[in-house]
Amino acid sequence: MLSVPIHIPTDSTYADLGSQCTSPKTASADPEAEEGDGSILSYTERTCELPGNAARLPETRSLPVDKLSRAQLKAEHFIRDNELLRAHKERIRCVALSRIVHGDGHWKLAKAFAELAHSYLTVRELPVQAGQHAESAKNILLRGVTMSKSVEEKREILRTLVTIYYTLGMSHLMLNNGRESYLSLQKVEKIVEELEELQEKKSVIGRISEKDIALALGRACFLQNKLSSAMNYFKQAMEIVISSEGDSSPELISIYREMARGEQMKKRYDQAIHHLLQAHSICQAVYKPLSVEAAQTGLLLAKAYAAPGNSEYNETADKYFTESLSAYQTALGPDDSQALNACVEFSKWLIQIGSTQEAYKMLHEAVGSEAEYNETAAEMLSIMGSICLAEGKIPKGYRLLKKCLEVQTAVYGSQHSKSRETQNLLTTLHRSGASGQ
Template sequence: MSGGKEEYEDDSFFSDESDDVAPIRVSPERSSLRASYTGPLSELKTIEENSECNTERTVESSRSSVQGGDKSTRGRELRSPEDLLPICKIKADNYSVDKKTDKAIKEFIKCVAYSRIVYGSENWNYGKAVCDLGVAYLELKNWPVQAHYHCNIAQNILKSDVQEQADRVADKRSQIPTVPEEEIDDWNIKIYTAVAKLAAKQKKHAKALTYFEKVLNIIEDTSGRESSELVGVYQYMGSIKLCNDSPTDIEKGIEYYHKAHSISMTIYKDGSLESADSARKLAAAYACLGTEDAEISSESYLNECLLTYQTNLGDIHEKTIQVQDDLVKLMLRTDRKEDALILLRKLIEPKCVVHGEFSEEVSESYKLIGSVLLSNGEDEKALKALNKCYTIQCFSHGENARRTKDTKKTIDMLISNPNLAAVHKKLSNNLQDRPNFNSVVCRSSRLGGFKTDATY
């Protein structure tokens, strides 16, 4: 040690001859922002090139020293990535503390490369190294774009590592002789379901379906082929298939929803809310297919669902209203605009009761009515409906909201017609002529027969 600094035996690998050697000391804890990130990166090629050049330089230096008789360098060996990784971490932290930004970034990049070599490209340690690099870009360089990019990669690596760890946990648990079979099956269902949902969110549909198949097999073996647990699994598998646009996948998704509905009908019987819920999801699956026969099937299941909701919940209920909204969309898809208008107008009052007169649901109904009337060429009626929509949107979202501005643009386009401008002016005057709201109710006399000169 000289000058208060420690020198690394293989320091030529980490920096050029002109670089200062960072002092070895215990670095402070990273900030809370850095600690919250985890993940990987693609600067490996650059690092490998730098490492190769430095390695060649070290080998040549060692050879020349041995040939020259320098006993202090004889027997020196190149260090493995396992040994170099912790040294790079220390140097990166120390350079960060000393505000030597470029040198710190260089060491963080080396940590990414070494972590990938040591742990592999799907290990959480590699993900953490990439995340640390992203945080360094943000804290030292103030480069948020690079930081966001690296942290996204780190997040994906951690998700993959979670899936692998879940598989290992499931396998190890099944090998423990003292754990009951029922508990093993229960935990396997939870683990495989979690991994399947995670894979589905990552759009790894084939992997998600594979794990859901494992869940199905366990449930069928333990609870039978008509277990209520199968309903949700089949519906989730159906939703994964519907994410694809091919008719084959959509038909397979409908098949999964059919299985869920048949099990629901067997368990809960016809006319139950559970069977109505599964019927509505099956109707939505048929709607994705887009054929005439599929629309007929979809309408049949929606009507079945609506009847059950009306019987059990009544007309003034959110689920009953939602099914009728689905029927409106179906009618518009099948070019039955008059039927759709009748149902839309019928739904205004229940929506006012359930959601409130100035709710988004009511404003959307008026907007849809206006759009249908516009397509029919009934501009004056459309203007009245859109005016009601605009009034509600101004109250609930404000005049500067995007949806409010879009409605205002449509109204402005309509009132460019002089005839419609007169109608719009009349509607505006009717609103202005209304008396101001007053919370005090005036009476000509007091209750109880006592008279006074004061009026209220």
């Protein structure tokens, strides 16, 4: 039997093998067919041609550096095609393969962690996991990495730092940690300012735009009750979008809504209404009047007109409440949670202006004979029961509140403050004999 010598590849051999890996389907590869079972050790039948001979190695013997390159390319491909969950899986592969290829202390491993962290933030919306991976990336860079004289490598490290601190800032923001969020986002802002002086800003920021940074900083200021600073950041975000995309960009919708929230917190209702009218106008133009987006801004407008308690605004508030509820019901159906929530908000305002019968009728039609076991249904039953009690219809109010308690107990538990409050009211009514039970 012939013996086959064992060959230990050198660094140059790895490079040669990586550069010569080919696939019979390279030009028209289907990412779905290549994905396999999602594990790092699942491969297709693609092969690599070895230098100097015609032999072909199966994919199962290809090198980690090749697998890493493919995972990175596939992640970018899926992002371009908006297949974000599949891109997320490739980001996980990239971390494992980067550790194998580059080692624990290399900046490219930090980059892989940073990109995975950002994916957990934006794709999976899991702030805790996003923060943990961003911290891992930061710790690798803080321990010190060997820097080459390559300008491109320095850009990649700066881009990684932007991703790390933005992700940390946003993860804290999603967890309502205003101070920690602001500190991380400030570091992003400082990096961008330094890059602007070096005329490197555009080449480094990447997927995280200046608008994203300004908007996040504004929200972090909100959490700290720094309203003036928050409004300045929102105006900055607004100006960035208008200068690059025009004054009808859909990206302005969320910015105008944040600005309106800031004005309402300052009790500057007219300014809040002005911003919401701009947002609503864009929604109706881009998404059409009977869309979820238009329903959302319409409901905010209705509440903004209702907020001052000025009877002169009642007609306009009623108009936007009605339009919003109709849009939700048309776009999502009358039983959707957002449509039911709009019904609740509308009914609260009707009670506020004294139209309790109209509010009761609306809620009765919305809740139906068999109430769903959710928070909105519990609130609807609570409001209906309270209306009956206020009008002296005690037995009917008691029955509605009893049903409300049943839903609250299922949703919150018997020890929740809302459940206990309803139980105490029912106990009082029963002891007084007014319940009719």
